[in-house]
């Protein structure tokens with residue numbers, strides 16, 4: 651199944667695009683700790699998906715990105731682990747790219763793009779508060 655369809659099915663089923671609510675519905679344990687230079691991580695502990703977000707992050711839009719990325723791993727890649735830091739957005743590894751697509755599809759509804767035709771990624775980033783790089787992973791088309 652396409653990642654976009656996976657996200658749309660989750661959004662429809664649980665009625666939210668909020669990654670914290672979604673993590674809760676999916677039974678993921680989410681905690682906040684001081685992780686130093688890392689933004690967050692995902693691990694499975696005795697089969698339970700656990701996500702930790704760096705408590706130093708004050709930008710809620712960025713913590714939503716990190717959380718959505720880790721939820722993406724939990725949904726798409728059972729059994730993987732991920733340490734998220736700023737460079738994860740630029741990773742060429744397939745699971746990282748897929749988690750980034752999951753993040754973009756969850757946090758950016760198609761209508762945000764469709765209702766603002768001609769806007770650059772930079773302008774869309776300013777409009778939504780999310781980092782410009784996130785828009786590289788957004789796929790427009792097919793279902794809405």
Ligand SMILES: [Zn+2]
Pocket residue numbers: 719723732733734738745746749
């Ligand atoms: Zn990752």
